[in-house]
Structure formats: structure tokens, C-alpha cells
Amino acid sequence: MTLNLKIVVTAAGLALAAGIVAVAGVGAQTLQTLKVNGPIYKEIVDGKDLIADILPPPLYLIESYALANEVFVHPDTAAVNIPRFDVLKTLYEERREYWKNSTLPDALRAKLYDEVIAKGDRYWSTLQNEVKPALSAGDASAVTPILSRLKVEFHDHETSVNQLVTMASDYLVSRESYAAAESSSRELLVLTLGLLLIATALGSVYFIHRRALKPLGEITDFMTNMAGGDFTATVPHANRKDEIGHIAAAVEVFRQAGLENQRLQSETETARAEVDRERALRDKDRMIEAEALRFVIEALGAGLHRLAECNIRMTLDEAFDKRFEPLRHDFNHSIATFQTTLEKVMEETRRLLENSQEMREASSNLANRTEQQAAALEQTSAALEQVTATVRLSAQRTSDTRELVREAKNCAVASGDVVRSAVSAMERIETASSEIGQIIGVIDEIAFQTNLLALNAGVEAARAGEAGKGFAVVAQEVRELAQRSANAARDIKGLIQKSSVEVSSGVQLVGETGHALDQIGDFVSRIDTNVDAIATAAREQATGLQEISAAINSIDQMTQQNAAMVEETTAIGHTLAEGAMLLTTLVNRFELNRRAEIREGKSRTIEHRAA
Incomplete structure (x- = not known):
């Protein structure tokens, strides 16, 4: 099978391009998966936000529970603490709405909504509808049983929160392990693809050097000799059927043209000798004509010289050649x-x-x-x-x-x-x-x-x-x-x-x-x-x-x-x-001729004289 350089180079280039695209795609996909604000990162951040949101104040219940007990023990703090319940309830509702759009898994989402938030809603219902009116009225006998029930609801909610935190911690550990494993596998894949790209590039370079660059160097040396006038040697690689063979065939055409040019130069030398002989004959005829022209120029020059000296008495009386x-x-x-x-x-x-x-x-x-x-x-x-x-x-x-x-x-x-x-x-x-x-x-x-x-x-x-x-x-x-x-x-x-x-x-x-x-x-x-x-x-x-x-x-x-x-x-x-x-x-200053007519010219002998 004959390998065409164009096809081989194109295939190697396409392979390298495909490898580069694959490496870039894997890297981009890995970056998209593991980057900041990526899906895994967002899952981990949501888990950590959940723990951070519900642990220090479990959805804002601790402060309200402490304020209710403080008002019961110290009634003089009611004017400050009771309005705080509404503020904490508003903040609780905002965080409740925030977690509706989170990316938590189904298990954490079910635990959060079915237990933690549901028990928190019951706690807030008891606090707002029963504890708050009783504390505002200052009725200690009515507040005591309500606070006891509120205590049970608070600790029940706290137990659910601790369970949710444990589940969230386990979920974070699993997602971090998954991210580390995914990063390692993709690094290995990128490294493998990179090695394949390097091997493909090296193979392409070796093939191009052996099949293209070296033959081109030999053809270049042959053309240098041919430029020096040596047309006797045979063109190398003339039998190849690929692009190198086409170049060798074109060089063979130039060699044949050089041989033809040498033949034409020999014929040109022969024709040049004949032209020189004919030129010698024409030069002899021109010399005869030049002698006649010289006499005319000398006569006219002498007449113009006399005219320049304001002497117009003499005319040109000696006849010229019939052409002049x-x-x-x-x-x-x-x-x-x-x-x-x-x-x-x-x-x-x-x-x-x-x-x-x-x-x-x-x-x-x-x-x-x-x-x-x-x-x-x-x-x-x-x-x-x-x-x-x-x-x-x-x-x-x-x-x-x-x-x-x-x-x-x-x-x-x-x-x-x-x-x-x-x-x-x-x-x-x-x-x-x-x-x-x-x-x-x-x-x-x-x-x-x-x-x-x-x-x-x-x-x-x-x-x-x-x-x-x-x-x-x-x-x-x-x-x-x-x-x-x-x-x-x-x-x-x-x-x-x-x-x-x-x-x-x-x-x-x-x-x-x-x-x-x-x-x-x-x-x-x-x-x-x-x-x-x-x-x-x-x-x-x-x-x-x-x-x-x-x-x-x-x-x-x-x-x-x-x-x-x-x-x-x-x-x-x-x-x-x-x-x-x-x-x-x-x-x-002018010297005038007093003759009334102009004399005709005399005949001139073969030996020309100046006027």
C-alpha cells in the first residue's frame, strides 16, 4: 500500500487535534464538576451551610427559648424581650424559605422538612399563641405549664436537629470522598491522554522526517548541482508515487529543459557569428554615408559660424549630395x-x-x-x-x-x-x-x-x-x-x-x-x-x-x-x-552682400572640401 504524505500528515494532525480536544473536554468537564460553584461544591457548601445554620441557633429557637425563660424569671425584661420574639420569628421564616431551594439530597431534605422544620413550627406556634400572651399578661400560674410544654417541644426539636447534623456530616464526608475519587480518576485519564498525544506527535515527526524531510534534502542537493550546470545525473526518488515522487518528476522536467537550453545556446552562437558578418557590411555602407554627411555638416557649420560673426555676405556655393x-x-x-x-x-x-x-x-x-x-x-x-x-x-x-x-x-x-x-x-x-x-x-x-x-x-x-x-x-x-x-x-x-x-x-x-x-x-x-x-x-x-x-x-x-x-x-x-x-x-555690425541674386552651386569632386 502506498502512503500518501498528505493523507498521513492530515490524519496525524486530526489525531492530535482530537486528542487535544479530548484532553480539553475532560479537563473542562472536570473543572465544571469540581470548580467553585460547581454541583459537587454546591452540595458540600449547602451541607456545611445547613450545619452552620441549625447548630449555633437551631433555626433561631435557642434565643427565643432563653428570652421566654428570662421574662418568666425577671418580668421587668418583658418590654424588651417580648418584641424580640417577632424579629426572631421573621428570621426563622426567611431561613425556612431559603432551604426550600437548596440542593440537599432527598434524605436530608425529608429530615429537614418532616422533622426539624415541622417541630420548629410547632414550637413557634406554642410560643406565639400561648407563651407570648401569658407573658404579656404577667400571669405566672398560667405561664408555668405552658413553659413546661414549650420545654418538651424545644428539646424534641433539638434532638431532631442533632440527628440532622449527624446525617449532614456523613453526607459531607461521602461527597468529599466522591470529589477526591473523581478528581484522581480524571487526572489519570488526562495523564493517559497526554502521553498518547506525545507518542502520536513523536511518531508523526519521525515519519515526516524519514518520508518527507530527508528526501526533500536530497532533491535540494540535486537541484543545487543542476543550477551549477550539471544535467547528467538522475533525479533521486523519481520512482516514488507520493508527493516526493511528484516533486522529483517536476525536477526532471527542469533537467530536460536545461539540456534543451544548452542545445539552444549552441545554435545561438552560430547565429550570432552570421549576424556579426552582416553588421560589418552595413557598417561599411554607413561610413560612406557618414562621409557625405560630414561634408554637409562642415559646410553648414562654416556658414553658421560666419553668421554668428555677423557676416552674411557669403553663401554656400559648392553643391551637396543630392539628398542634402x-x-x-x-x-x-x-x-x-x-x-x-x-x-x-x-x-x-x-x-x-x-x-x-x-x-x-x-x-x-x-x-x-x-x-x-x-x-x-x-x-x-x-x-x-x-x-x-x-x-x-x-x-x-x-x-x-x-x-x-x-x-x-x-x-x-x-x-x-x-x-x-x-x-x-x-x-x-x-x-x-x-x-x-x-x-x-x-x-x-x-x-x-x-x-x-x-x-x-x-x-x-x-x-x-x-x-x-x-x-x-x-x-x-x-x-x-x-x-x-x-x-x-x-x-x-x-x-x-x-x-x-x-x-x-x-x-x-x-x-x-x-x-x-x-x-x-x-x-x-x-x-x-x-x-x-x-x-x-x-x-x-x-x-x-x-x-x-x-x-x-x-x-x-x-x-x-x-x-x-x-x-x-x-x-x-x-x-x-x-x-x-x-x-x-x-x-x-552685419556685413551685407550687395549681390542681387544667389549663385548656384558648383559640382563637387569625390574628394570633399570644407566650405
């Missing part, structure tokens, strides 16, 4: 045409030179007159600018004066306001002085009454004898103090009356000052009106002078532009005259 004879006629005709054109150019150049001289003189005269006009306009413009500046300065000073007058008016108005405020303040001072005078009168009257009281106190102290001596001294001091207060009040009253007179006089003077300031404000307003009219007239004069100055400047600019244009025209006239003179000089 039209070229000689065309050259001679171009020389004749060029000579005729130069004669006309010289005539026009003379006329242009005469006209440019006349235009240069006219432009010079116009330029002088334009410069004189521009100078006169410039002086006029300067004078107008001085007048305009003077009027503008007057208008500015008038505006400044107007501002000063307005500030003086504002100061006068402000002064009037200040005077009116001063008058108002003095009137308020006069009113306050009157009020102070009234207060001083009251103080004087109080001092008089105090003096009388002190006098009466002295009289009473004299009547009291020795016991009233101290009081008499005090009464005397009070009397003197009242006397000094009355004197000071009279002095202050006199000063206030004098101040009132002065204030009245000041009010009158300030009023007269305000009237004078009002008159000053009226005068300032009239001055402001007159200055405003002067400023308006000055601005109008400045504006008119500015417009006149602008018009003069515009005329001056146009004159300057005309002068510039005249100067440019003069410069152009000079340039044109110089150009005409230069053109005349350049045209005079």
Missing part, C-alpha cells in the same frame, strides 16, 4: 531673406532715433514746468496748513475755555448747594440751642429745689442735735453743690443765648452768600453760551480750512504724480533713444 541639396538652397534663401530684413530694420532704426530725440527734448521741457508748478502748490499747501493749525489751536483753546467755564458753573452750583445745606444746619443748631436753653432752665429749677431740700434737711438736722450733725454736713455739701449747679446752668444759658445770636447772624450772612452764588451761576451760564458759540464758529472755520487744505494737497499730489509721470516719460525717451542708438550699432 535642398538643405543648401534653404540656407542660402534664409541668408538672403535675413539680409533684406536687416536693411529694413536699419531704415526704421534711423527714423526711431530721430523721433526719440525730439520726444526726449519735449519731455525735459514739460518736466521743468511741472516741477515749478509742484513747488508753487507745495508752498501754498504749507501756508494753508499753518493757518489751519492756528485756527485748530484757537478752537482747541476755546473748547478748553468752555470746559473751564462749565467747571466754574458746576462749582458755583455746588457752592450754592453747600450754602443751602449750611443754612439748614445753622437753623437746626438754632433749634437745638433753644432746646438746650429749655433743658438748662429745668436744670436750674432742679438746682433751686435741691437747695431748698438741703436747707430743710439742715433745719431737721439742727433739731436732731448731736445725732444729726453728720447729716447736717451732708446737707450743707448738697446745698453748695446745688448752688454751683445753678450758677453753671446760668452761665451755660448765657453762652447758648450768645451762640443763638451769632448763629442767626451767620444764617443771614450765609443766605446772602447763596444769593451771590446764584447770580455768579447766571453770569457763568451766559459766558458758557457765548463761548459755545465762539467754539462752534472756530470748529466750522477749522473744518473749512481743512477742506481747502485737503483740496490743495490733492492738487499737489496730482501735480507730483504728473511730475513723476513726466520724469518717467523723459526716462523712457532717453532709454528709447539709447536703445535706438544701440540697435543702430548692432545692425551696423
Whole structure:
């Protein structure tokens, strides 16, 4: 049987891929089974949660049982402990609902629901419906038998819980053992599959090296020799029927093509020798043609050289080869045409030179007159600018004066306001002085009454004898103090009356000052009106002078532009005259032929000569 490399390599690759997929599948299935949150892990966790949930407080019954006994022994704790029953009952119901969706096995589930939860429900029914009302009522005789029955139900529930814990522990041990055994068996399976994959890979590598890589190396060496020109050896592995045989057959085709190429190269060398002989004959013919072409080129070069030296008197009179004879006629005709054109150019150049001289003189005269006009306009413009500046300065000073007058008016108005405020303040001072005078009168009257009281106190102290001596001294001091207060009040009253007179006089003077300031404000307003009219007239004069100055400047600019244009025209006239003179000089450099006709060419001998 012939093994095809493609089939073998494909089969090996598929086997390796299948092995890898199998190992990955087993590993994934193992990981899925034993991973965290996997089925076995969840069963173990549920079992441990069950033990943890029911052992410390067996479904929350221990705390409620202890609280009920505490209330029975210490009734003062009823207000705190009895509401706690409802909280514990709610937590019990939540855990009860949680275990409905667990993954416990049927035996644990039956033990949990048929015994533990059923007995817990009976316990909670007795506690809520009988114990709690009796404890709330504080009836000790009714609580005692109910607590005894509650004790029996609690311990009955506790026994079921302990049995459930024992069953759960056994279940956890069995599931952990199952998980360990499952892990070991799958590790062994993965290891076996891995060894098979390694063996398959090694076998594939050995087969590919023996059946493919080594023959390919031998064929590569043969092709290297063949590239060096050795086509005599036989292609190795040419008898194989697989892909290597196909490659050897293709290399054999290249070898045959190489042999054919060697034969073609030999034939090509023979053909190349024949081509070289024919090329030698063609080169000889080209040399003859080149000699005729050289004579033509030399003759045309000599004619063009004379033309470059401005010598157009000589033409090409020696005949060319019949193939180039039209070229000689065309050259001679171009020389004749060029000579005729130069004669006309010289005539026009003379006329242009005469006209440019006349235009240069006219432009010079116009330029002088334009410069004189521009100078006169410039002086006029300067004078107008001085007048305009003077009027503008007057208008500015008038505006400044107007501002000063307005500030003086504002100061006068402000002064009037200040005077009116001063008058108002003095009137308020006069009113306050009157009020102070009234207060001083009251103080004087109080001092008089105090003096009388002190006098009466002295009289009473004299009547009291020795016991009233101290009081008499005090009464005397009070009397003197009242006397000094009355004197000071009279002095202050006199000063206030004098101040009132002065204030009245000041009010009158300030009023007269305000009237004078009002008159000053009226005068300032009239001055402001007159200055405003002067400023308006000055601005109008400045504006008119500015417009006149602008018009003069515009005329001056146009004159300057005309002068510039005249100067440019003069410069152009000079340039044109110089150009005409230069053109005349350049045209005079040409040497013209005075013959009217062009001579025909002479016949040329076999020995060619330069023109």
C-alpha cells in the first residue's frame, strides 16, 4: 500500500487535534464538576451551610427559648424581650424559605422538612399563641405549664436537629470522598491522554522526517548541482508515487529543459557569428554615408559660424549630395531673406532715433514746468496748513475755555448747594440751642429745689442735735453743690443765648452768600453760551480750512504724480533713444552682400572640401 504524505500528515494532525480536544473536554468537564460553584461544591457548601445554620441557633429557637425563660424569671425584661420574639420569628421564616431551594439530597431534605422544620413550627406556634400572651399578661400560674410544654417541644426539636447534623456530616464526608475519587480518576485519564498525544506527535515527526524531510534534502542537493550546470545525473526518488515522487518528476522536467537550453545556446552562437558578418557590411555602407554627411555638416557649420560673426555676405556655393541639396538652397534663401530684413530694420532704426530725440527734448521741457508748478502748490499747501493749525489751536483753546467755564458753573452750583445745606444746619443748631436753653432752665429749677431740700434737711438736722450733725454736713455739701449747679446752668444759658445770636447772624450772612452764588451761576451760564458759540464758529472755520487744505494737497499730489509721470516719460525717451542708438550699432555690425541674386552651386569632386 502506498502512503500518501498528505493523507498521513492530515490524519496525524486530526489525531492530535482530537486528542487535544479530548484532553480539553475532560479537563473542562472536570473543572465544571469540581470548580467553585460547581454541583459537587454546591452540595458540600449547602451541607456545611445547613450545619452552620441549625447548630449555633437551631433555626433561631435557642434565643427565643432563653428570652421566654428570662421574662418568666425577671418580668421587668418583658418590654424588651417580648418584641424580640417577632424579629426572631421573621428570621426563622426567611431561613425556612431559603432551604426550600437548596440542593440537599432527598434524605436530608425529608429530615429537614418532616422533622426539624415541622417541630420548629410547632414550637413557634406554642410560643406565639400561648407563651407570648401569658407573658404579656404577667400571669405566672398560667405561664408555668405552658413553659413546661414549650420545654418538651424545644428539646424534641433539638434532638431532631442533632440527628440532622449527624446525617449532614456523613453526607459531607461521602461527597468529599466522591470529589477526591473523581478528581484522581480524571487526572489519570488526562495523564493517559497526554502521553498518547506525545507518542502520536513523536511518531508523526519521525515519519515526516524519514518520508518527507530527508528526501526533500536530497532533491535540494540535486537541484543545487543542476543550477551549477550539471544535467547528467538522475533525479533521486523519481520512482516514488507520493508527493516526493511528484516533486522529483517536476525536477526532471527542469533537467530536460536545461539540456534543451544548452542545445539552444549552441545554435545561438552560430547565429550570432552570421549576424556579426552582416553588421560589418552595413557598417561599411554607413561610413560612406557618414562621409557625405560630414561634408554637409562642415559646410553648414562654416556658414553658421560666419553668421554668428555677423557676416552674411557669403553663401554656400559648392553643391551637396543630392539628398542634402535642398538643405543648401534653404540656407542660402534664409541668408538672403535675413539680409533684406536687416536693411529694413536699419531704415526704421534711423527714423526711431530721430523721433526719440525730439520726444526726449519735449519731455525735459514739460518736466521743468511741472516741477515749478509742484513747488508753487507745495508752498501754498504749507501756508494753508499753518493757518489751519492756528485756527485748530484757537478752537482747541476755546473748547478748553468752555470746559473751564462749565467747571466754574458746576462749582458755583455746588457752592450754592453747600450754602443751602449750611443754612439748614445753622437753623437746626438754632433749634437745638433753644432746646438746650429749655433743658438748662429745668436744670436750674432742679438746682433751686435741691437747695431748698438741703436747707430743710439742715433745719431737721439742727433739731436732731448731736445725732444729726453728720447729716447736717451732708446737707450743707448738697446745698453748695446745688448752688454751683445753678450758677453753671446760668452761665451755660448765657453762652447758648450768645451762640443763638451769632448763629442767626451767620444764617443771614450765609443766605446772602447763596444769593451771590446764584447770580455768579447766571453770569457763568451766559459766558458758557457765548463761548459755545465762539467754539462752534472756530470748529466750522477749522473744518473749512481743512477742506481747502485737503483740496490743495490733492492738487499737489496730482501735480507730483504728473511730475513723476513726466520724469518717467523723459526716462523712457532717453532709454528709447539709447536703445535706438544701440540697435543702430548692432545692425551696423552685419556685413551685407550687395549681390542681387544667389549663385548656384558648383559640382563637387569625390574628394570633399570644407566650405
